[in-house]
Amino acid sequence: MIFKSKYPDVTIPQVGIYQYVISNPKKISDDKVIYVDGITGKSITYGEFKHESKKFAAGLQDKLDFKRGDVLAIFSPNQVDYPIVLLGAIAAGGKVTTANPKYKVTELSYQLIDSGASVLIAHPDFLEVAIEASIEAKIPTSRVLLFGDEEIEEYKPYRSILINDREIEPVSYTPEEAKTTTAYLPYSSGTIGKQKGVEITHTNIAVNLAQLASADCKLGPHSIIMGILPFFHIYALTALIHAPLTHGATAVILSSFNVKTFCESIQKYKINHIYAVPPIILKLIDDPLVQEFDLSSVNKIISAAAPLSDKLEKKFYEMFKIQIYQAYGLTETSPLLLHSDTTKDAVPGSIGILAPNLKAKILSEDGHELGYNEPGELWVHGPNVMKGYLNNKEATANVIDKDGFLNTGDIGFQVAPAELEAVLLTHDAVSDAAVIGYYYEEEATEIPIAYVSIKSGYEQSQALAREIQSFVDGKVAQHKKLRGGILFIDRIPKSESGKILRRLLREKLKNDRMN
Structure with missing residues (x-):
């Protein structure tokens, strides 16, 4: 039996992802702060983002001969200007592969080589690994640039090389090109095997933003979002980098999690919207330091990337009187698939229902379709399902059937x-x-x-x-x-x-x- 979303379909965007995120349906002012560093207070407005990302794109073309279809890699924890690099490369017609800053040399070099990255933007704190990996990947020193303002040895800040006065008109795509052109190459274990490049197209990410908006309809210019989840992960890529631009929300960016900084940021910036993972919920429950802060501005927490136990969800609500909703997805679906029902009849803590435009089926171990309340393997179909695994037709065929249904496999911070x-x-x-x-x-x-x-x-x-x-x-x-x-x-x-x-x-x- 085929299950369908109870929500009406959303309109599938017909443009590239850069054009989609700056289409500005909510008439956001150029002065509106979209990203702010939770520690230093450094901020980027909507207008600054547009100018800086288009200047970054021009710099890639002018200084590094970056062409349509080229791949830029980012190796960094969360930074306030991470979105400029990410979407600047997209504006230049490129693809972006995002790497875990905790990777060791062999893991990073594998991703650089496999993705075909020709430019690497790295954080200074992780430069040693970046240098060794870029040598193995044969990326020249001149194409390894840094976040920040300091030159380290012969490695220069990207701003000193790429940001000048020229802005480009971002590369545009026809509806068919948007549907087939890869924008992002996050890496995932899938259900089996070594990490694989997941080809997320412009349409995949744009339609998932529309699905997210339908699921999380309270997002808007009034929203102040906690930006703690790692930007290299698809969950944060969608919810913390792209969604603030489409909704005019403000993301308060932190590069790493600790209870004190997290709670100080909530109190200081009056954060009202938090995307979290279960270990964060657990630490907030267990650490008595939390009680010293005013968290009353928070009205919604969405937990994803791994299941949150009913016990933890109930304990959190008893302590803080803040509702937690759960969502479920994976890298291969850009990522949202299921979300908690936010109506008055919703069951807190439950995963909930299919996002708009999605169909699903449950299969037994021998491949037979099952019905309601029958345990089996979840397969999904929709416009947010990846194009496939990069240069790996066999792995793609193993998870996407002839009807376009994707075998979801496991969720979470995937380990192959x-x-x-x-x-x-x-x-x-x-x-x-x-x-x-x-x-x-x-x-x-x-x-x-x-x-x-x-x-x-x-x-x-x-x-x-x-x-x-x-x-x-x-x-x-x-x-x-x-x-x-x-x-x-x-x-x-x-x-x-x-x-x-x-x-x-x-x-x-x-x-x-x-x-």
Whole structure:
């Protein structure tokens, strides 16, 4: 059975994403502050954004010979001028790949090479990794530029090179070009395998903004949004960079999370709209410092990227009397799919209903369509579904069927099991390995845990488990570390075709933890 959204379809935008975000249906004044640094107070108005992004685009063309279809990479935590770089590259006709600033050299160089990036804009605090990765990716020093105002060694601030007086008329697209032209290349594990470039088109992101507006209709020039989620992630890319421009809202940008700065910003800027993830909710509940601040300006929190337990949602409301709504999506859907019903009959804490223009089906393990209240795998269809995985037709075919339905797989801060398994298999003691996600109540999120079989000549011990865990953790970014630890198993369960039966491992883990 095919399920359809109960909402009427939104009109699918017929323009490129730059034209869409500055179309200004709400008649926003050029003086309206759109982005503000929550620490320094440095701000960018709507008018400044338009001028600076078009100057950045001109600089790319004039100084770096950046052409339509070229790829610019951003390697930085949240910055007040991150949107200028992001959408400036789009205005120049380029694509943008956004990288996690916590990546190690091998992870960043892989993304730079795989995406075909020819320009890298990096934060000075992460320059050492950026330099090594850019060398591996054969990006010349002259095309590696910095946020900020300081020149470090031979690496110059992008403003000193690219921002001059000339502004360009942003590259435009026909409706068909907007539908097929890639704008963003965030990286995702998908449901299996190594990180893959997700081709998000101009139409994908524009229509998802329209879907978000329908779901979150209270956004407007009065909205002051907390900008804490990492900009490289599709959730923040949509909700914190693009949505403020389309709604005339103000985003208060923080580069990292700590309870004191977070609460100070709410109190200082009277933030009323927060996009969050479950670990943030947990920290606000657990830290007594929160009680010292006035959070009364907040009238809505939307939690996404991982499930928020009903227990945490209820406890938060009891403490702060602030309603939390949940949303669900993934990188491959730009990202919004489901959101809490915001009507008076809504059930707080529930994931809710399909966003406009979407259809869904639930399939059993053997591929049969299921009906209401029958557990199975969620497949979705809509104009916000990605174009595909970059240069990977096989992976695309594995997740998008002949009717255009996408297999959603897992949600969250995605960790590719196969990527960690490949690292595990390079350890001398490991003969086979399988990684699964385990919901960890203390962190209010899923964490990776590994089952390993060891070679003859080695003995199962806590010391060996710690050694293997440390070996892997030294080679991957923070969110990929095996925080659930290493568990030994005599044989990894697999199907006749050799596919790891992760469901059996999850059941085993659940049973072992209960006993």
